Amino acid sequence: MGxxxxxxxxxxxxxxxxxxxxxxxxxxxxxxxxxPCKQMVFxxxxxxxxGENAKNATSAIVGAPAWGNRTILAGQNHxxxxxxxDDPITLDNNLLSIPVGRAQGFYLYDRKDYFTAWLxxxxxxxxxxxxxxxxxxxxxxxxxxxxxxxxxxTGDFFMARGIATLMTDAVEGDVYFRLQVYIKLxxxx
Amino acid sequence: MGxxxxxxxxxxxxxxxxxxxxxxxxxxxxxxxxxPCKQMVFxxxxxxxxGENAKNATSAIVGAPAWGNRTILAGQNHxxxxxxxDDPITLDNNLLSIPVGRAQGFYLYDRKDYFTAWLxxxxxxxxxxxxxxxxxxxxxxxxxxxxxxxxxxTGDFFMARGIATLMTDAVEGDVYFRLQVYIKLxxxx
Amino acid sequence: MGxxxxxxxxxxxxxxxxxxxxxxxxxxxxxxxxxPCKQMVFxxxxxxxxGENAKNATSAIVGAPAWGNRTILAGQNHxxxxxxxDDPITLDNNLLSIPVGRAQGFYLYDRKDYFTAWLxxxxxxxxxxxxxxxxxxxxxxxxxxxxxxxxxxTGDFFMARGIATLMTDAVEGDVYFRLQVYIKLxxxx
Numbered sequence: 001m002g003x004x005x006x007x008x009x010x011x012x013x014x015x016x017x018x019x020x021x022x023x024x025x026x027x028x029x030x031x032x033x034x035x036p037c038k039q040m041v042f043x044x045x046x047x048x049x050x051g052e053n054a055k056n057a058t059s060a061i062v063g064a065p066a067w068g069n070r071t072i073l074a075g076q077n078h079x080x081x082x083x084x085x086d087d088p089i090t091l092d093n094n095l096l097s098i099p100v101g102r103a104q105g106f107y108l109y110d111r112k113d114y115f116t117a118w119l120x121x122x123x124x125x126x127x128x129x130x131x132x133x134x135x136x137x138x139x140x141x142x143x144x145x146x147x148x149x150x151x152x153x154t155g156d157f158f159m160a161r162g163i164a165t166l167m168t169d170a171v172e173g174d175v176y177f178r179l180q181v182y183i184k185l186x187x188x189x
Numbered sequence: 190m191g192x193x194x195x196x197x198x199x200x201x202x203x204x205x206x207x208x209x210x211x212x213x214x215x216x217x218x219x220x221x222x223x224x225p226c227k228q229m230v231f232x233x234x235x236x237x238x239x240g241e242n243a244k245n246a247t248s249a250i251v252g253a254p255a256w257g258n259r260t261i262l263a264g265q266n267h268x269x270x271x272x273x274x275d276d277p278i279t280l281d282n283n284l285l286s287i288p289v290g291r292a293q294g295f296y297l298y299d300r301k302d303y304f305t306a307w308l309x310x311x312x313x314x315x316x317x318x319x320x321x322x323x324x325x326x327x328x329x330x331x332x333x334x335x336x337x338x339x340x341x342x343t344g345d346f347f348m349a350r351g352i353a354t355l356m357t358d359a360v361e362g363d364v365y366f367r368l369q370v371y372i373k374l375x376x377x378x
Numbered sequence: 379m380g381x382x383x384x385x386x387x388x389x390x391x392x393x394x395x396x397x398x399x400x401x402x403x404x405x406x407x408x409x410x411x412x413x414p415c416k417q418m419v420f421x422x423x424x425x426x427x428x429g430e431n432a433k434n435a436t437s438a439i440v441g442a443p444a445w446g447n448r449t450i451l452a453g454q455n456h457x458x459x460x461x462x463x464d465d466p467i468t469l470d471n472n473l474l475s476i477p478v479g480r481a482q483g484f485y486l487y488d489r490k491d492y493f494t495a496w497l498x499x500x501x502x503x504x505x506x507x508x509x510x511x512x513x514x515x516x517x518x519x520x521x522x523x524x525x526x527x528x529x530x531x532t533g534d535f536f537m538a539r540g541i542a543t544l545m546t547d548a549v550e551g552d553v554y555f556r557l558q559v560y561i562k563l564x565x566x567x
Contacts, residue, residue, distance in 0.1 A: 049443065060457065061443070062443055062459070062460055062486070063251035063273075063441045064251060064259075065238065065250070065251055065259060066250065066259040069444070070443060071444045080251045082251055082271070082273065082441060084443075084487075084496075086490070102489075102494075104489070104494060104496055104517045105496045105517070106486060108295060111275045116275065116313075118295065118309070121517075122515075122516050133525075133526075135515050137311075137324050137340060138324045138341065139291075139313045141313065147321075149322075149340065149342060149343060151326075151340045152515065152526075154516065154525035158541070159539060159541075162348070163347070163348075223567065254427065254438040254462075255438070255447070255448040268438065269438040269440045270440070271441065271460070271484075297440070298462075299464045299482045300480075301464070305464065307462075307499065307500065309498055326498065326513050326529060326530065327500050327511055328482045328500035328502045328513070330504070336532035337511075337513075338532060339530070340515075340530045352536070375537055375567075
């Protein structure tokens with residue numbers, strides 16, 4: 001009898017535990033602490049084509065508003081400029097370090113009264129370090145640090161989801177900038 | 190002995206329950222009712238630059254097919270026009286209401302024989318109401334109501350996923366439209 | 379006493395199992411075999427506007443770098459060209475088969491030294507076969523086969539996530555290509 005009661009209590013608390021977690025499951029509302037399952041820091045380097053740097057440029061203006069052109073970023077905080085890029089990714093903040101991958105995609109400037117951007121791009125890796133891709137999208141308010149979403153991944157980053165914190169690490173006029181990307185994945189398969 | 194049997198039965202059903210839910214887990218095939226964990230309704234207002242409204246415009250044509258330009262939407266149902274926007278978000282359908290955030294990103298018209306669009310944009314909030322972003326992507330058949338995907342979020346909307354039902358609430362020529370966006374999140378953290 | 383011990387052992391192993399799976403849950407790190415919950419194969423057909431095929435074209439160059447135009451793909455591996463498309467989806471590799479849906483969105487070429495692309499598009503279905511959309515995004519290295527991410531879905535593909543393996547099935551100059559898309563969903567609702 002004593003054994004049964006102890007058992008019942010244990011089993012009941014198990015059941016409660018179970019039903020709790022299954023309810024959480026169904027609606028996926030989580031109060032659990034937000035611990036990333038994977039964290040990584042990278043830098044990428046963007047050299048914008050300006051009519052004179054065809055050899056070194058890693059990006060080019062491909063869209064512009066009616067008042068702009070494709071060699072110089074438009075007035076009004078570059079509103080309407082669309083830039084396609086294929087930028088080297090490095091492990092430190094040195095442009096000359098050996099790239100570990102490529103940041104590929106586009107950004108666009110979307111605000112007239114100050115700088116804001118919207119980004120759609122992937123980190124593409126094909127080395128012994130990493131193989132696969134991580135895809136990002138989101139609004140970039142161009143604050144000191146800002147978060148965008150990790151919306152998918154392939155290969156080593158199969159089905160990844162999470163957040164990337166961007167920090168502009170260097171800017172040189174309209175030609176060069178370097179971003180630090182602190183990736184925090186919260187879904188890892 | 191009786192105690193053991195009762196226990197075994199309970200433990201076995203628990204195990205079955207467990208294995209069931211873990212199989213569901215692994216493949217994430219859910220038959221559960223689709224109840225959003227968060228629902229919100231917003232409006233956003235798009236005023237397209239047409240060469241004469243530089244001050245009020247919130248969006249601009251930045252891409253056009255060979256037969257188009259960047260001041261007037263192209264023929265053939267605007268096929269090939271790419272528009273970058275930074276539109277005010279309001280809680281009701283009044284353009285003059287105080288904005289609670291900005292809708293930022295782009296849309297493009299992608300069909301020659303009638304209107305369809307593809308959207309990539311974010312809702313960006315930075316007020317006491319909401320802080321963070323929700324990112325959307327998807328085909329917009331421009332029906333009366335249509336669904337696009339919520340593919341990610343940050344801040345208050347960390348890791349959000351779901352659906353947004355769009356409804357065109359008003360159109361004034363090629364210059365102004367207002368969308369109602371009914372957001373239903375099915376993954377909330 | 380014997381009964382209690384057996385029970386304790388069983389309950390303990392259950393607890394361990396539970397805590398294991400709940401930890402897995404919280405961080406969503408899965409070692410489970412990657413079995414898709416849904417698999418599908420489609421083809422889509424892209425006919426690029428080249429100034430002479432206005433009637434048949436399903437896509438058009440809408441962005442180009444300073445050194446390009448919108449009728450002919452630019453030099454340097456088309457770096458900077460942005461193409462908007464509305465392509466028929468078929469079940470086999472025949473352009474003339476009855477379309478089951480439309481592939482809508484854009485691709486851009488993002489590398490100077492060889493061909494690579496970045497894609498943002500949706501499969502849009504509105505027939506008895508399928509109703510709803512699947513949205514894709516990611517870097518396309520244009521290898522023989524390559525994976526991009528399924529980032530969302532609506533209707534029959536509500537909340538879908540997964541991977542799509544692309545294979546270029548045919549190319550005819552700069553005007554026509556056909557892609558095989560092998561979709562593997564790992565999250566189905």
